[in-house]
Amino acid sequence: MQTELSRRLGIEHAVFGFTPFPAVAAAISRAGGLGVLGAVRYTAPGDLARDLDWIQDHADGRPYGLDVVMPAKKVEGVGEADVEALIPEGHRQFVEDTLARHGVPELAEGETAGWRITGWMEQVARGQLDVALDYPLALLANALGSPPADVIARAHERDVLVAALAGSARHARKHADAGIDIVVAQGYEAGGHTGEIATMVLTPEVTEAVAPLPVLAAGGIGSGEQAAAALALGAQGVWLGSVWLTTAEADLHSPALTRKLLAAGSGDTVRSRALTGKPARQLRTAWTDAWDDPAGPGPLPMPLQGLLVADAVSRIQRYEVEPLLGTPVGQIVGRMTSERGVQEVFDDLTRGFERAVARLDRIAGRP
Amino acid sequence: MQTELSRRLGIEHAVFGFTPFPAVAAAISRAGGLGVLGAVRYTAPGDLARDLDWIQDHADGRPYGLDVVMPAKKVEGVGEADVEALIPEGHRQFVEDTLARHGVPELAEGETAGWRITGWMEQVARGQLDVALDYPLALLANALGSPPADVIARAHERDVLVAALAGSARHARKHADAGIDIVVAQGYEAGGHTGEIATMVLTPEVTEAVAPLPVLAAGGIGSGEQAAAALALGAQGVWLGSVWLTTAEADLHSPALTRKLLAAGSGDTVRSRALTGKPARQLRTAWTDAWDDPAGPGPLPMPLQGLLVADAVSRIQRYEVEPLLGTPVGQIVGRMTSERGVQEVFDDLTRGFERAVARLDRIAGRP
Numbered sequence A, B: 001m002q003t004e005l006s007r008r009l010g011i012e013h014a015v016f017g018f019t020p021f022p023a024v025a026a027a028i029s030r031a032g033g034l035g036v037l038g039a040v041r042y043t044a045p046g047d048l049a050r051d052l053d054w055i056q057d058h059a060d061g062r063p064y065g066l067d068v069v070m071p072a073k074k075v076e077g078v079g080e081a082d083v084e085a086l087i088p089e090g091h092r093q094f095v096e097d098t099l100a101r102h103g104v105p106e107l108a109e110g111e112t113a114g115w116r117i118t119g120w121m122e123q124v125a126r127g128q129l130d131v132a133l134d135y136p137l138a139l140l141a142n143a144l145g146s147p148p149a150d151v152i153a154r155a156h157e158r159d160v161l162v163a164a165l166a167g168s169a170r171h172a173r174k175h176a177d178a179g180i181d182i183v184v185a186q187g188y189e190a191g192g193h194t195g196e197i198a199t200m201v202l203t204p205e206v207t208e209a210v211a212p213l214p215v216l217a218a219g220g221i222g223s224g225e226q227a228a229a230a231l232a233l234g235a236q237g238v239w240l241g242s243v244w245l246t247t248a249e250a251d252l253h254s255p256a257l258t259r260k261l262l263a264a265g266s267g268d269t270v271r272s273r274a275l276t277g278k279p280a281r282q283l284r285t286a287w288t289d290a291w292d293d294p295a296g297p298g299p300l301p302m303p304l305q306g307l308l309v310a311d312a313v314s315r316i317q318r319y320e321v322e323p324l325l326g327t328p329v330g331q332i333v334g335r336m337t338s339e340r341g342v343q344e345v346f347d348d349l350t351r352g353f354e355r356a357v358a359r360l361d362r363i364a365g366r367p
Helices: A004-009 A022-030 A045-058 A080-084 A089-101 A122-132 A149-157 A169-178 A199-210 A224-232 A242-246 A255-263 A286-292 A304-318 A331-335 A342-363 B004-009 B022-030 B045-058 B080-084 B089-101 B122-132 B149-157 B169-178 B199-210 B224-232 B242-246 B255-263 B286-292 B304-318 B331-335 B342-363
Strands: A015-019 A034-038 A064-068 A139-142 A161-166 A182-186 A215-218 A237-240 A269-272 A280-283 B015-019 B034-038 B064-068 B139-142 B161-166 B182-186 B215-218 B237-240 B269-272 B280-283
Touching (some): A022 A045, A045 A122, A169 A182, A224 B224, A237 A242, A269 A286, A331 B199, A342 B224, A342 B342, B034 B045, B045 B122, B149 B161, B182 B199, B224 B237, B242 B255, B242 B342
Parallel strands (some): A015 A034, A015 A237, A182 A215, B015 B034, B034 B064, B139 B161, B215 B237
């Protein structure tokens, strides 16, 4: 699975694997893809440095990348406390009522919330970058619009390619104008923040809109047949996130959540604002139902919702309260039915890709 | 573009074209695909016979098919008037208020509503079948679940293959159990009634669920690259509907609607219950906005909504009231940017398919 872009990056397969787990990222790179570590959960720069050291030591010299969540627009002098103050009391009460209804215990004294999306705050993301750009990254991706111009310049000085996620051709064109190198076209069926346009329609639109920039297709891709489909649509590679969540190398810290992922069908996700305030695809749970219920107060805009629910999500995860327990994941969750190692996922991907190409050759009447 | 199914049907390309226009259906069959006439708008059996005669005379002896909307469950002794009586007065008033706000004129005296979805009523669909099964149909498709067992048997007696649309693997399995021959897997991005699962995820799920029955992929397919993607996912053919709406052979009776379709982007559709009471993808208009507005009464369930809005939609179309003017269409509308003849669409499809296969061969390192 070799494209112009995979050759440029020196990887064997044009498969880009996004994951919050260093062990998965390193395994993806070892298997011949490009492991991309999600940075959003790292609030302490030291933690990120520790995990990048680990990847560096375990990637067998193969390239890897980092994914940050950095807003292009800077909001001067606004800290977490200022934002917290904007959260209405009724919403806080709704969180407590929902947790109480499901008997979710408080965190023990001294136990801190593990789940905290503060990486979207520019000062946090910049701290991550200061750490990360000391490592030999092959790719820096931004999940929230184009990165600021100075960040793109710093990456380019170090020969780091810059990618940005887009859910429409218009967004993709803005990224291209900002000077990025790769667009990740994120379809409706993808896990996490998504737009309304499905991968089948979005990929060729974005490819045409930003040509000759390379495009990675994201959303609905978990098999080699799906990778072949995405490459047929003009992508120069595929961007997979969900499929790694149930690999042996992943560490969800929750057997109950792993069980839910393995049992879920493709219809068991929902695009909801319950987690961050922006529409993000995730497992449908009693938690997303509560926020999507017209009788409730409804989610706050980003970034308020993420701050509002951070402690609650930590408590739900810590105590594995099954009806509320969820995670961002794409519709491909329906095909994640058994735990595999990362290398096994790659073997399945390449075999499925070969099968699909041979099938198309037959349909086209090629020898 | 030859699959086992296309060979069985004796067509040159595994392209199935759904259209309400006899001239488009015949042109699709002449171009080497299978033209499938949508029957839902025919209330008088004589009109359907006239148009099937026309197709028979203009298809150059190539095979063609018919698409009906027939409920599997029979509701005994319920006529249109009984159903009309269930519509609340407040909803009728909302229709009139919405039309008045946009200055939509009444139909002239003696002018009858042209738009009327009554084909979903079993007695109407059975009348269509009595007419249609006298013609040498190659395919009978049902857009609303599995057809009743006796209809499948009548079709099979005449060597007519029976297809049914499905938006999930579960629905597809029910169709297979009912004895149909082909499943049309209709993805989220498709025009008309759709589920939530995107084509990229749905196609392989349905293919695996009903194997060895052949599957046609529908939703998001308008180019040869998209056809190649769908076939890579395991489909034995592609089912296209939206793309024909702006062909030279189509007759929308509304230059304004054609202009709207040619101008619309992939983000300009919405999955709304405004037209039939079931979620159907269509152009987003002031009409869909009014029904999707939480402040309004909201759509009634099928079949009430279709009856409620029939006259209103006819008036909107008759007078081309642009803000309200819409039609079912998929996200692929963003790529329908110029009028082409049906043969030209086929030429583009086959060229794009060849390009995509050659591209995948290169990526796979094949000679």
